[in-house]
Amino acid sequence: MAQAALTATPAEIADATNLKAKLRRATARARRNAFLMTAPLLIMLLITFIVPIGYMLFRSVDDPVVGMAAPLTAKALADWNAETGLPPEDAYAAIVADLSRLRTSGTDGKALIGRLATRLNFEQPSVRSVITKTARKSTKLKEGPYKDALIKINKKWGEPEIWATIQRLSAPYTTVHFLASLDLHYDVDGSIVSQPEVRRVYVTIWLRTLYVGGLVTLLGLLLGYPVAYLLANLPTRISNLLIILVLLPFWTSLLVRTTSWIVVLGQNGVLLETLAWLGLVSDDNRPQLIYNMTGTIVAMTHILLPFMILPLYSVMKGISPTYMRAARSLGAAPAQAFIKVYMPQTIPGVGAGSILVFILAIGYYITPALVGGQRGTLISNFIAFHMQKSLNWGFAAALGTILLLGVLVLYWFYDRIIGINKMKLG
Amino acid sequence: MTFKFKLGSIALTSALALGLVATQAKAESLTIVSWGGAYTKSQVKAYHEPFTAKTGITIKSDDYNGGLAEVKAQVEAGNVTWDLVDVEVSDVVRGCDEGLLEPIDQSILPPAPDGTPAAKDFLPGSLYECGIPTIVWTTIYAYDKTKFPSNPPSTIADLFDTKKFPGKRGLRKVPKVNLEFALMADGVPADKVYEVLGTPEGVDRAFAKLDTIKDDVIWWEAGAQPPQMLADGEVVMASAYNGRIFNAIATENKPFEIVWDGQVWDLDLWVIPKGAPNKADALKFVAFSTDTQRLADQAGWISYGPARKSSVPLIGKHKEAGIDMGPHMPTAPANFKNALQNDFEFWADHADELNERFNAWLAK
Numbered sequence: 176m177a178q179a180a181l182t183a184t185p186a187e188i189a190d191a192t193n194l195k196a197k198l199r200r201a202t203a204r205a206r207r208n209a210f211l212m213t214a215p216l217l218i219m220l221l222i223t224f225i226v227p228i229g230y231m232l233f234r235s236v237d238d239p240v241v242g243m244a245a246p247l248t249a250k251a252l253a254d255w256n257a258e259t260g261l262p263p264e265d266a267y268a269a270i271v272a273d274l275s276r277l278r279t280s281g282t283d284g285k286a287l288i289g290r291l292a293t294r295l296n297f298e299q300p301s302v303r304s305v306i307t308k309t310a311r312k313s314t315k316l317k318e319g320p321y322k323d324a325l326i327k328i329n330k331k332w333g334e335p336e337i338w339a340t341i342q343r344l345s346a347p348y349t350t351v352h353f354l355a356s357l358d359l360h361y362d363v364d365g366s367i368v369s370q371p372e373v374r375r376v377y378v379t380i381w382l383r384t385l386y387v388g389g390l391v392t393l394l395g396l397l398l399g400y401p402v403a404y405l406l407a408n409l410p411t412r413i414s415n416l417l418i419i420l421v422l423l424p425f426w427t428s429l430l431v432r433t434t435s436w437i438v439v440l441g442q443n444g445v446l447l448e449t450l451a452w453l454g455l456v457s458d459d460n461r462p463q464l465i466y467n468m469t470g471t472i473v474a475m476t477h478i479l480l481p482f483m484i485l486p487l488y489s490v491m492k493g494i495s496p497t498y499m500r501a502a503r504s505l506g507a508a509p510a511q512a513f514i515k516v517y518m519p520q521t522i523p524g525v526g527a528g529s530i531l532v533f534i535l536a537i538g539y540y541i542t543p544a545l546v547g548g549q550r551g552t553l554i555s556n557f558i559a560f561h562m563q564k565s566l567n568w569g570f571a572a573a574l575g576t577i578l579l580l581g582v583l584v585l586y587w588f589y590d591r592i593i594g595i596n597k598m599k600l601g
Numbered sequence: 602m603t604f605k606f607k608l609g610s611i612a613l614t615s616a617l618a619l620g621l622v623a624t625q626a627k628a629e630s631l632t633i634v635s636w637g638g639a640y641t642k643s644q645v646k647a648y649h650e651p652f653t654a655k656t657g658i659t660i661k662s663d664d665y666n667g668g669l670a671e672v673k674a675q676v677e678a679g680n681v682t683w684d685l686v687d688v689e690v691s692d693v694v695r696g697c698d699e700g701l702l703e704p705i706d707q708s709i710l711p712p713a714p715d716g717t718p719a720a721k722d723f724l725p726g727s728l729y730e731c732g733i734p735t736i737v738w739t740t741i742y743a744y745d746k747t748k749f750p751s752n753p754p755s756t757i758a759d760l761f762d763t764k765k766f767p768g769k770r771g772l773r774k775v776p777k778v779n780l781e782f783a784l785m786a787d788g789v790p791a792d793k794v795y796e797v798l799g800t801p802e803g804v805d806r807a808f809a810k811l812d813t814i815k816d817d818v819i820w821w822e823a824g825a826q827p828p829q830m831l832a833d834g835e836v837v838m839a840s841a842y843n844g845r846i847f848n849a850i851a852t853e854n855k856p857f858e859i860v861w862d863g864q865v866w867d868l869d870l871w872v873i874p875k876g877a878p879n880k881a882d883a884l885k886f887v888a889f890s891t892d893t894q895r896l897a898d899q900a901g902w903i904s905y906g907p908a909r910k911s912s913v914p915l916i917g918k919h920k921e922a923g924i925d926m927g928p929h930m931p932t933a934p935a936n937f938k939n940a941l942q943n944d945f946e947f948w949a950d951h952a953d954e955l956n957e958r959f960n961a962w963l964a965k
Contacts, residue, residue: 286700293699300954304946307698373808374954376961383964442769443834466819549774549820549963557960563670564775565953 228579235572238349241341244291245273249345257339257363266338267321274306275313297567298351298360299340305329339363352573357381377557377574384554387471387543388536394476395483395532396525403487403524407494418488425481433542436474440465440546466548474542479535483528490524526593534582554578630659631882634671635687637664638825639848643902644687644735646920648890651898655889658882666823669696672874676701681876684883690868690945691952693732702731703873703880709888713911722893722909724868732870733887734908735896739866739931739940740778742770743846744838745831746856757863757939758786760838761810763817771830771839774820776959777948778840778865781941783810785863791941799947804955808962820963831857847904847929851922861936867943868908904929 242249247269255262277284277291288310296303309328316324325332343351343361354360354367358375362368369375402421406414424432439445442461450456464470494517502512540555547556554574561571633649635641641662649660663683665671669692675681688696696702707728710719720728727734742760744753754766760782772779784794784803787810797803819836821827827841828849843864849855871887873880889895896907897915904926907913916926927933931940 282700282704286698289695289698289700293695296950297953301950304950374957374961376957376964379961379964441833441835544822549815549818552964560956560960563666563668565956566669566673567953 231572235576236348239347240290240294241344244287247273252342257335262338271313271316271321274310278310278314305331336363352570356573380554384537388533391475391536392529392533399483403484406488407491433545465546468551470546471543471551474546479532482531486527487524494520631684632661633685634663634665634683643899646902647899652889676875681874684877684879686872687869688872691948693729693870697731704730711892722911732872733891734868734870736869737906739843739864741843741859741864742840743857743859746858748837761786768837770818771821771827771836772818774822776955780807781865783807795944795947844903844905862939865941906930906932
């Protein structure tokens with residue numbers, strides 16, 4: 176090209192640049208076409224994956240209700256400090272003005288009172304009825320002083336707590352959900368303290384979730400490694416049959432597999448009936464095998480086992496038997512050759528299977544909900560609870576965000592230690 | 602008598618329906634959401650089928666597990682697909698407060714056959730701004746008769762007495778009702794329960810009582826579970842919705858017995874999510890299904906009490922099992938002696954705090 180350009184006439188040069196432009200246009204078209212062809216997928220990913228996750232992350236800190244419903248109160252409390260006692264009369268007048276304005280501005284205004292009441296109630300018990308009752312009476316309070324009138328409506332208005340709660344939540348963004356995820360909260364002075372003993376639960380649940388995830392991964396590895404080894408090294412005819420045995424439960428509905436464990440492990444289930452018949456457990460004092468931690472671990476290990484076996488199998492299948500033969504011929508004992516030569520080569524499979532099982536396990540929901548009983552439930556069950564029952568979506572989002580961050584940290588560690596490009600999923 | 606009532610109410614509802622049809626374009630279908638199982642079946646038989654026969658409007662029946670999560674999601678997304686939902690009182694109050702539900706004009710409700718206006722015919726205090734009640738249901742506890750052949754449990758205190766009545770108990774995995782049961786079993790009279798529970802000492806006392814059976818409890822979440830747990834022998838007694846236990850006794854011949862002492866009763870109501878696609882038809886359905894005859898008909902399919910006083914004398918036999926339904930109603934005088942009404946106001950205020958404490962208690 177450069178050679179040709181040196182001896183080229185102006186016309187040829189023009190042609191060449193034309194050609195260049197044409198080529199650029201052609202490749203641009205190809206690129207555009209390629210992009211257009213992948214666009215549906217990208218748009219789908221964006222709409223069904225990125226946007227909801229982004230929205231969920233945002234929801235965990237987004238907290239506009241109090242600022243929207245009670246702007247005057249928020250302003251009146253801006254310079255107030257709970258240590259100095261009750262807020263000035265201005266604040267009392269402001270809350271009456273806010274509530275009576277909402278009360279008289281149609282269904283949307285009334286709905287905002289409801290949302291304000293619910294929002295405050297998450298932070299401070301029984302504030303809900305204080306707000307709704309005060310709102311009902313607020314339109315009758317025409318003139319001050321409002322302080323005594325409000326305290327007469329409900330004595331909570333005479334305590335700094337409710338004012339501190341309103342003040343704290345009047346900012347459009349909040350950290351209370353993340354604090355609550357770790358059993359912390361703001362006290363009346365605004366300092367971060369532990370929840371009272373009887374309400375502490377989330378730290379326990381986080382630790383339990385990690386523990387269950389770790390244990391299920393470990394058990395899966397112990398059980399799955401020999402199976403995968405067998406699958407990879409048996410003659411194809413037999414190993415195909417065995418692979419079907421691994422895949423068959425994998426294709427069965429999660430619910431069916433979970434409920435079949437209820438049948439197997441229940442008080443009158445297959446296992447205990449057999450053991451009792453054999454006289455190995457006493458009939459009237461049978462051990463509790465389900466609706467507790469044992470049930471959760473057993474069922475989850477079984478359900479997640481294929482996710483361990485399949486990556487292990489695919490890695491082991493690719494390991495040439497010549498390595499082992501070479502090790503043996505160089506004088507290694509069978510066990511030594513296995514540990515020193517074979518096992519290191521399976522590390523990518525071990526890593527992939529473990530990270531897959533661990534990530535799935537810490538987000539597990541249905542199985543612990545069905546067989547977990549009181550002590551076998553995990554963090555996902557609490558996320559579901561706050562989504563479905565308490566409707567505290569901000570808090571559910573914060574728990575979900577922490578779970579997501581945990582997985583990302585894990586991913587980062589994995590990348591640093593083993594290298595993500597070495598991961599083989601099959 | 603019955604025939605006349607029927608004619609009267611049909612005439613009234615059709616007049617009402619005609620009035621509504623005149624002002625609204627005709628829609629063909631309604632999506633009605635309820636709790637599933639034997640309960641939804643009773644609604645289909647008593648409400649949906651006659652309504653479709655009369656108006657030609659078809660009904661799509663969906664199941665859910667209670668709570669406002671779906672309604673909230675639909676309303677916030679501006680894509681409401683449910684026309685009518687069967688909910689508990691606490692959800693009516695909260696949903697109405699937060700603007701998730703449509704207010705329902707009570708003047709659409711037909712009067713009783715004897716002319717008593719609807720407002721006087723429904724149980725006192727049962728009509729809400731956004732909800733029209735259909736049934737009285739109750740949480741009782743039931744036991745397996747074969748496990749206690751002589752001297753069976755008979756009081757709410759027996760549920761907590763593992764010495765006299767050993768064996769596992771099934772309880773719902775929420776603080777609601779369990780705390781009330783605990784206080785009543787600890788000797789608090791029904792009319793003082795919420796007063797005591799409103800104090801920190803009362804809450805401690807209730808949890809202390811629950812502590813005494815904690816290791817013997819298996820927790821359930823869906824209404825269909827407790828009869829199943831009793832049938833499987835997983836528990837010897839379980840709290841449950843009375844209709845589910847009745848159904849297991851009447852149609853599946855299970856050896857269960859209900860203990861009515863200390864029952865905690867509540868209402869189920871129809872609500873219309875804000876922006877429901879077929880609001881006019883939904884209102885028509887509300888008026889139709891809560892008339893005297895329809896409520897009495899439903900009691901022939903499941904043992905939940907009708908929300909109208911005028912329906913009580915019309916309750917007949919179970920439509921399949923042929924059992925006289927009157928004595929199985931939660932509101933029957935013999936069953937209602939020591940009954941407590943679930944206090945939605947208390948729970949609306951304290952649910953967040955007590956749920957958290959309950960979850961913390963469970964996790965320990």
